[in-house]
Amino acid sequence: MRAHDEDHGERTGSKARPSRSAVSVPGSAARVPRSASEVTALSGQVGNRVVARLLKEERHTHGAGCGHDAVEDGAAKAQSALIAEAIRSESSQIPDPLRGSAESFFGTDFSRGRLHDGPVAQRAIEAMGARALTIDNHVFLPPPGARDMALIGHEFSHLNKNLNGEPETGTDNGAGLKVTDPNQPSERTADTEGDAFAADVATAPSVTAQRSVAADSGAEPVRAELVQRAARPESDAMDVDHFGSDEDLDEAMTDAFDRQDAVDSAELDRLKKLGQVGRHREFLRLLRGHFSASGGKWKIEKSTPEGDFEAATRERGKAKAHGYEDQPQVRRLRWISTVIKEYLTTVKLPPIEVQAAIDDSGRLVVAANDKSANEHLAELAANGGATDSLGHMLGNADRPQARAGSAMDERARIDRVNRHFDQASDMHSGAAPVPAALRTALAQGMVVAAGGESGQHAELRILASNNGKTPPYLGGTKRPCATCFATLYPHGSPKGGDGKELVRPGRFYSREDANRTVPGYKDSTTVSPKDRAQQVFAWIDKSVAQTYDSFARNNALLRGQGSDSDTD
Structure with a gap:
């Protein structure tokens, strides 16, 4: 299971909770009242407080889409049940122009992709301590106002892998959900591609390599048991404008900075509403995306909760x-x-x-x-x-x-x-x-x-x-x-x-x-x-x-x- 861990600011690298994947999401049969022996066994697995919550939930009359068809959401077995319920929840195709941008970026047909953002999806995301989830061809996103293109690109990276049959490994959390490490290659790739997607880079940096690996391995398509999760963190001006002081430097800087696209009125309104802090955070995220999507030349070395980062070339001189x-x-x-x-x-x-x-x-x-x-x-x-x-x-x-x-x-x-x-x-x-x-x-x-x-x-x-x-x-x-x-x-x-x-x-x-x-x-x-x-x-x-x-x-x-x- 891969899930994009909840992040109330920028992605934070070492300060983020593990970005994890889980496999083997169990089916969800209709519930029946639990026997005394079942209650005793469950108590040994998840604890008395969770059992008490479970019994209380089972006395509740569940309606369609109420999102409560689970036990204590943070418990391992409850996560499994809620994930299964989320897969069956209401969904839609990825809308255009977002789908078109994703297909062009990854070179993959996303028509099988299903987008979930209803109440059950939100509870599943919250239960996993995440901002978003991807399970096979199902992508679970927060409400539109809480999304950003880097988050969507991260999840679409996982969706792209699933649609192309690329398997992923993880560690069992005790209830059949296999959880990935944030430092494993697939999560680093998703971070990189999310940044690149947000930066409006034309093509995913690793798409060619991914296809090559999938073709060479002959891997079977990934089943709905594989869930992708994105990480949540715990948590005086210079008077001299030196760029215009030297002719050569002025010419070089003009080439780099004087070309820019026109900004339409809607974008102008959006930029004003963002405020200075919001504009700077967006700028940093997009800038990081360019470094991440540099064709392998640059590597992000460090990052902070505020969105700042350090980058060095992968091939460094001694x-x-x-x-x-x-x-x-x-x-x-x-x-x-x-x-x-x-x-x-x-x-x-x-x-x-x-x-x-x-x-x-x-x-x-x-x-x-x-x-x-x-x-x-x-x-x-x-x-x-x-x-x-x-x-x-x-x-x-x-x-x-x-x-x-x-x-x-x-x-x-x-x-x-x-x-x-x-x-x-x-x-x-x-x-x-x-x-x-x-x-x-x-x-x-x-x-x-x-x-x-x-x-x-x-x-x-x-x-x-x-x-x-x-x-x-x-x-x-x-x-x-x-x-x-x-x-x-x-x-x-x-x-x-x-x-x-x-x-x-x-x-x-x-x-x-x-x-x-x-x-x-x-x-x-x-x-x-x-x-x-x-x-x-x-x-x-x-x-x-x-x-x-x-x-x-x-x-x-x-x-x-x-x-x-x-x-x-």
Whole structure:
């Protein structure tokens, strides 16, 4: 049995209750009064409270469609009985144009599909702790006002499998209903295809592979005993518009964002009624659908109850430790960024990231992704030159120490931080050489790119400070996320002397603070969430060929560190 677990917000990944399937739904013979021995046996199976409820229900005179032809709905045997009753309940064919869209999407004739949304169907859905159910060719949906296209697409994915004879496995819940795990392939596929269907993608991502598997296996058509269930969970703007500041970037962004379909009056009314929060949630769901339906290039890594998610390419590059021989200024900017980050952590203003750059005017520009941290840095810079500020931070930052039992990636991070401190100290004291461009920048003082709201990525603050142009030298404690990479390097990464890419992008983060400068993220009542999602995905997908994982000198995968390591 597969059922779409009830979700009062967006699908939540790890926070969702298991999306489950059950097999062997028993028939439902007419009830007769239970004997004393039957009551005793049933009590041992489902408990005295359920038996008491059952006996009370049996004294009720059931009418057609009353939806009460079951015991305690959450009990295993009661679920089986109610499922059987729901299969016999009133139904209709899937109406057009919904059916036509589904048939085009899956390449399957849905004429056998039956849609249930009456009172018995609602009780069956509720009994399974679900938002929707699919049993063989029967789809049980909530009332129209409680539906969304991602939910419908999820159930239609299961219906498509059933109509094409693809079997599914599960674990018996004790009453003949086999329950699937939310992480098994069919449920992940249904999530992906539901997102793609909602995003108005032309064809289901896995339909070709599904047909191939079904043809190779020779599987018998799935009988009405198989039920599909969908998961229920437990549960300050920038003044600089950098996209218009550089001709090449402006042209690239125009191609990605200026094409949009006309929005009719009915859609305009709907968008206004949704409200800003509703429009953003719909936008995120549709955007996620595009990443899910990318032909295997992208993979959803994490998601939240609010609908935000992270995506990385399935085939990820390995950013191994290297020496930055081609980038001596960037190498030292990384040291400075590390010192700043640890200093800010010491003074209880810990940022997620710090970036440092030499801008087009030859100045040293630094930024954290936290507004309070940037304000503190600005005060520090106002009271002394760049060299004095660096010395102050070197002398007052608490350097991390490895603890017994620390994980390998944490030990690698601490090792890198301390190496950066040693190298920055040598540079500050004059014991190590300083490249000319950085020496000139340090002499001019430290500029803090403090514009933007808290959480905005540091690279984008520096970009705005440099009049919307990518600075010639940029380095920090984290690699650029997919959005920052696409913004900074719309034509791809610069290459080193060996022809290799010098900048390796990280994953895509859907949060607003990571995308404040992206036009498609701006709320609109005249451009539909569908168009905005399509535009944003097309831009990211075109700009980012591959995301990267970081590895330390000892080849340990640096989970969550998000920055290249170095060999020295």
